[in-house]
Amino acid sequence: MVSKLEIPSGTQALIFDCDGTLVNTLPLYANAWAHGFQPSGQTMQRDWYLxxxxxxxxxxxxxxxxxxxVTVDRLQVIDLMRQRFIMDVAAVQEITAVAGIARAHQGSIPMAVASGGSRQIVSACLQAxxxxxxxxxxVTIEDVAKPKPAPDLFLEAxxxxxxxxxxxxxxxxxxxxxxxxxxxxxxxxxxxxL
Known part of the structure; x- marks a missing residue:
């Protein structure tokens, strides 16, 4: 792992996770997942999600x-969760310390986002x-076969x-x-x- 914020010499690209790295989506996701799980008849506690x-x-x-x-209806849960998240996306905040790193390197080194989130949500967060x-x-979960901790997202980026x-x-x-x-x-x- 990089021990300091200094980028190692020879680095030719920077790859950023999105949720919790570039943007603070935890509060939005906690609400959105709780909404998505409602039809199961079970309440998702915020601490459980966190x-x-x-x-x-x-x-x-x-x-x-x-x-x-329970056995949730996965398509229904995802649909409800994403609808709620998108409805609230204007409230998403960037994580200034990390977004500042990306801004500081804009135009000087190639950069990508590699997120285990859906394209719909990741794109909405980056736009907002x-x-x-x-x-x-x-690169989002739709672009690869396996989520993190598999290396697929980063290798594709x-x-x-x-x-x-x-x-x-x-x-x-x-x-x-x-x-x-x-x-x-x-x-x-x-x-x-940071």
Whole structure:
């Protein structure tokens, strides 16, 4: 992992996670998931979600099913959750310390977003915060076979940027994302230290 905020020499691309890294989506997701799970008849507690934030949509639904003894209608839950999130997206805030890194490197090094979120939500967040123009490409869960901690998202971002994975630095906030970056052979910076 990158131990300081200094970008390692030889770095040729920067790759940013979105949720919890570039933008603070936790409050919006907590409300949206609670809304999505309502038809199950089980209430999703905010603390339950916060302890599991960072999981892909399907992994989170697996955990909800197991913890609440239900089998949710996945398409319905995702549809309701995303509708609620998009309805509230104007409230999303950038994480200034990390967004500032992206802005500082705009035009000097290729940059991508690699997020386990849906394209609909990631794009809406980047648009709402004005961050979208900073990035050459955006890779989301729809673009790969496996979510983090598999390296697929980061490897696809490097492929699209036409940069060797070992020459990329990843900015991440979750253990799954940091593991994915490591498995992709990339340097990783844990933004929680900011």
């Amino acid at each position: 302890e599991r934030a960072g999981h892909s949509e399907h992994a989170l639904m697996d955990l909800f099913d197991a913890d609440h003894g 915060t004005g961050l979208a123009p900073l990035f050459s490409t955006v 490097a492929r699209r940027l036409k940069i060797e994975p070992t020459l990329c630095v990843v900015f991440e906030d979750s253990p799954q994302g940091l593991e994915a970056a490591e498995r992709a052979g990339m340097h990783a910076f844990d933004v929680r230290s």
